[in-house]
Amino acid sequence: MKASELPEKGKPKIKHRVSLRPFNTLSVEATAETFIEILEKEDLQTLYREGFFRKFDPFILGGGSNVLFRDNPSRPVLKISLKGIDIVAENDSSVQVRAGAGDVWHDLVEFAVQRGYGGIENLALIPGTVGAAPIQNIGAYGSEIEQVFSSLEFFDVQEGTFRSFTREECHFGYRDSIFKRDLRGRAIVTSVTLNLTKKDHNLITDYYSLTQRLREKGIEDPGIRDIFDAVVFIRKSKLPDPKEIGNAGSFFKNPVIPRDQFKQIQRNHPDIPFFEAAEGYIKVPAGWLIEQCEWKGKKVGKTGTYEHQALVIVNHGSASGKEIYQLAERIQSSVFEKFGIALTPEVNIVG
The missing domain is CATH 3.30.465.10 (Uridine Diphospho-n-acetylenolpyruvylglucosamine Reductase; domain 3)
Incomplete structure (x- = not known):
């Protein structure tokens, strides 16, 4: 959709081939073919009237602090900038x-x-x-x-x-x-x-x-x-400033596992920290699991984990989204092999 296709009144800001690096805290380079900034609620109604949502399934972008662009998004990007x-x-x-x-x-x-x-x-x-x-x-x-x-x-x-x-x-x-x-x-x-x-x-x-x-x-x-x-x-x-070191905070969710499985792990690791979850389940800190697999502070190419918190994957400057994703997969494999626990990303993987 081109900007010329929209009426002048209530027209959203539409740009093409926009770098998304300034819009994600992991500081990953990616390009949006179509980038639309929503400054007023009426912008959404305008897009709807023009058939935008029938033609496209846009990626909704907020602060970009919980997203990893593994590749360029194949969909238009809507940047939500409604404030007050x-x-x-x-x-x-x-x-x-x-x-x-x-x-x-x-x-x-x-x-x-x-x-x-x-x-x-x-x-x-x-x-x-x-x-x-x-x-x-x-x-x-x-x-x-x-x-x-x-x-x-x-x-x-x-x-x-x-x-x-x-x-x-x-x-x-x-x-x-x-x-x-x-x-x-x-x-x-x-x-x-x-x-x-x-x-x-x-x-x-x-x-x-x-x-x-x-x-x-x-x-x-x-x-x-x-x-x-x-x-x-x-x-x-505990956490690095994204303005200094690219990161998305906690990369994985804290896993919630059955109590029986937790007890089996606890026999071999009596110091494992935990929190009570729903009845019959235990929440285990993902950071602790990752640290036990010796990933804390480890650097792999241009990416790695933060020295003070293993749960945080960092971009040391110019890592690609694919490199960060591959590191995340390696961490998941290590934790599963050692504990039998599957870590789930907390960040939204795009591309």
Whole structure:
């Protein structure tokens, strides 16, 4: 589709042969044959009226922090840049905050913390945009977005209408939602609304590294700002800055395995860390599994794993998407051979 095919009013920005390196935190070179930036909700309606969604199945790009371009995408790329943080309702004890899908997630966390709103302080510094947060059901340090989720609005590319989903309708799971399954490729998130607290906050501090950091600071009765600062400190000490070293954060999900399988592994590895999951299942840190396979800090060509966190695959400068993908496959093979556990990528593999 060419820009000339669209009406002038409400015309989205359409470009061709655009480098995607600035739009992914792994800093992988890839080229989008068609690149469309969505700056207003009306842009989506314009594309629908012109038959764009009948002709194409576009790749939806947010902050590019959870994607690996293994090759050039074969589909048009839609960059969602809808922004704006607003308070839509509040009372003495709570507040509803709505943010555009294109807003940076950490900016929303800072917005809340600066105003004393509780609920997302544990999710500080998670890379990416607001729109991607519920799709992935992001989580960290004992907290997940579903715990404070109110609703989201999305554009249905099949119907050409904007729809709203509640928490229940999103079918959240571990790093999962209905948008990664039944509605994959059909829904484009435009905004997200969260329920945050103004008092009587449900502070989550029973995560080992978080508890340890608060203890180091001599904080016995932490507040929202204390938890936020602790999380920021921990993440900066463990994870590389994508502006300095290309990475997509945690490359793999923490596997959830049957308790019987875990007990078998535990006999040979009594120091294996774990977390209780659903009944009969145990969650095991993927980073620990990878480290036991001696991948931590290892460099392979132009890529490798981060020296402080084996779960993070890094680009040392000019690694291709294929090289990073091949390293990920080698890591998966090592973990499966040693533990019988299949690691699943948390990042979205494209191409």
